[in-house]
Amino acid sequence: MPLSFSGPDHFYTADEEAWWSAVDKALKGxxxxxxxxxxxxxxPIQPLYANRTDQPARALRAKPGAWTISQRIDLPDVLVANAQILQDLEGGASGLDLVLDPIGLGTGRGIQIKTAGDFARLYAGVLPDLIENRIGAGSQTLGLISEFLSYLTSAGIEPATVRLTASYDPNSAAETDGADLSALKVAAEESVACGSPLRLLTADGQTWHNAGASDAQELALVLSSAVAHMRTLENAGLEPEEWATRISITLVADADQFGTISKARAIRKLWASVLASAGVQQDPADLHMVTSRRMLTQRDPxxxxxxxxxxxxxxxxxxxDSVCVLPHTEAIGLPDAFARRLARNTQSMLLEESSLAKVMDPSAGSGAIEARTDQLCAAAWAFFQEIEAAGGLLAARKSGLIDKKIAETRAKIEKDIARRKRPITGVSEFPNLGEKTVEVLAQTNSDDGWRYAEPFEALRAAADAHEKATGQAPSIFLATLGPLAQFTARATWLASAFAAGGLKASEAAVYGSVEEMAAAFKESGAALVCIVSSDAxxxxxxxxxxxxxxxGGAKHIYxxxxxxxxxxxxxxAGVGTFVFAGCDILELLRDAHSLLGLPSASAEQELEGQA
Incomplete structure (x- = not known):
């Protein structure tokens, strides 16, 4: 029988009024x-959006086809890094995101490179003119770019044929003094002389995101940085028609699917507006996106x-235009080849199996995404204007404007995390107390900003330390009352909530009387207890x-x-704390640790606990 898409009760015939009528019925007033x-x-995110027929599909990427699969390489040893590069390229990567450490900062992350000869060893067997090359080394980046150009020349490779980006933002949260104009002039002159299409500066949103910035704040800060770059390039002697082609933009992609799609689309509109306002010819933004580090967890990675x-x-x-996926063990330590392969293959499957890049603008016309894109553009532009009115990015930073704004956003996020309104799967929700340690190449001292899961992971580390010292995991007894149906849902929820702090809940059981339950508690040896059942x-x-x-000796009753x-x-009657959805679980767990006399823990201790 052929499918019928007609009739009064079919999905495609329902109108908005009918939908809201059904919603009102479900809301019950x-x-x-x-x-x-x-x-x-x-x-605001509305529950329902109409299609947007006023927004045509746009060519988002500067070039049609697949985006570049960029693989982060930060292994300290040059030869080991070279082996990883060859493996990544053979496995489908089409770009390299090189993290260099020429002066040995001791973080355990970053390739030890100083000279053109080092680059020759790093690129042994690699054809740099067939891939995208991104090089980042903080304030040392531009000097190393010069060494890379020297390597290309000595290897007989035309610099004009190599896609090269300096992953360096002198205006980022990690920098304080802005660009080194003399180093920039040298790099600019060298790139022009050899015909290299080098993008000299990057407007990078990663450090702002990792500090706690929202999407609109990240966009505004990236715009302000890009504008500062344009002024710097002018001072370096480059003509206005070259400015846009010499700047790259990096944004963070996180697990907010619609938010990330909208942010990527918004930056192109915003960049076009900046170029138009500056009277500079239009050039598509070179957009590189890196997956969020602050969303990564050490627990249940x-x-x-x-x-x-x-x-x-x-x-x-x-x-x-290019995407770099951080390995799933990035927050624990230096990722091994297996973790890097999974990061690379995540993109390969999206491109090769799902064919995502074959549709020019998949979200065009989506009411929800178009609306959010417009909202982000408006909010980001307003903050961008506020920053510029304060004298530009560096002046706004020195005045405290930016730190204040980001701190306010981060505080709201932290409050939602503490109350589990923003759940972290595997950490604050559905934690696994019996999880096995994940292998990494080495523990590192990387300090790349704040992560959502850190406060809960610190509690888990303290619980682990207690178990290691005493041979017994910290626990809480569930004092279940009434028949099974009366307490199962709450008992399951409670066990997960306390496990988020490393406390193991006893098995929920049906007791014949309050006296029987109290006797079971006393036999358990637990100091903490939670009464669990229905309100009735x-x-x-x-x-x-x-x-x-x-x-019976309970130290604290929940x-x-x-x-x-x-x-x-x-x-x-003795109840000290009430536990319910929306309460501050993090504070409750910290109090429980204090009651049990557990040692304090920090994120650094957590790393040690994973060793």
Whole structure:
């Protein structure tokens, strides 16, 4: 029988009024605005959007076809790094994101390169004119770019045929003094003399993102940096028609799929507006995107594969020219070849199996994405104007304007993380207390900014240290009341919540009486206990249970759920803390650690615990 797409009850015949009618019925009198959520920038996300027929598909990438699969290479030893490069290129990578450490900063990350000869060893067996080359070494970048150009010349490779980018932003959060004009002039003169299409400077959003910036803030800061670059290039003697072609833009792709797609599309509109305002000829933004480090976790790092997949998908659909996926073990230490292969293959599958790059602008006309793109453009442009009015990026930084804005955003995010309104799978939600250690090449001292999971990981590290010292994991007894159906949902939720801090919950069980439950608690040897059941059961049994547990030696008694008008009675019976969805779980877990006398832990201790 042929499929029919007609009829009054078919999906495609439903109109907006009918949809809202069904929604109102489901809401049972609640206001519709409860379905509207807010981004980190305070931008509203509506529950329903109409198609946008006013927005045609656009060629997002400067060149049609697949984006560049850029692989991060940061292995210290040149020969080992060369072997990894060859493996990555043979496995499908089409670009290299080289992280260099010429002066030996001791972070354990960064290729030890100083001369053109070092580059020759690093590129042994590599054809640099067939791939994209990105070189970053902080303030040493431009000097090493000169060495790279010398290597190309000595190897008989025309610099004009090699795609080369200096991954260096002298205005980023990691820098303080702006560009070294003399070094920039030298690099500019050398690139012009040999015909290299070198992009001399990058407007990089990574350090801002890792400090806590929102999407709109990251966009605005990148724009301000790009404008500062244009002024610097002018002072370096380059003509205005060259400015846009000498600047690259780097943005972060995270697991917010629609947000990342919209951010990638927004930067192209914003960049075009900057060029138009400056009276410079239009040139498509050279957009490189790197997956977010702040979303990565040390605990249950396999979930990072999912986060990276969403992020790289969104970057590609959003029109990035090149994408670099950080390995899933990046937050733990120096990733091994297996982790790097998974990072590379994440993109290869999206391109080769899903054929994502064969559609020019997949999100064109999507009401949700077009609206969010417009919102990001407006919010980012407003902040960009505020920064410029303050004297530009460096002046705005010195005045404290930027740090204040980012700190406010980060504080809101941290509050949502603490309350599990922004869940971190594998860490604050569904943690696995029995997970096995993941292999890395080496522990490192990398300090690339803040990560969402750090406070929970610190608690897990303290719990691990306690178990290692005592031979016993910290625990909490679940004092379940009533029949199984009355407590199962809350008991499951509670076990996950306490596990986020490394506390192992006892098995939920049905007890014949409060006395039987209290006896089981005393036998368990636990110091902490949580009463778990339904509100209806609490009415009759909670106070008696709390008194029995208190008499049984409980150091602290929790109760799962909101107490309502019974709070005073429950507290009088011995309940100290109420645990419910939306409460500050992080603070609760820290208090539990304090009650148990667990040692404090830091992110550095967490790294040691993974060794």
């Amino acid at each position: 609640a206001q519709r605005d409860r379905l509207t959520s807010l981004t980190d920038d305070g931008l 396999w979930v990072n594969l999912l986060r990276n997949t969403v992020a790289s998908f969104a970057a590609g659909v959003g029109g990035a 059961v609490y009415e009759n049994e909670a106070e008696a249970a709390a008194k029995a547990l208190s008499d 109760l799962a759920g909101k107490p309502g008008d019974k709070e005073a009675a429950y507290r009088s």
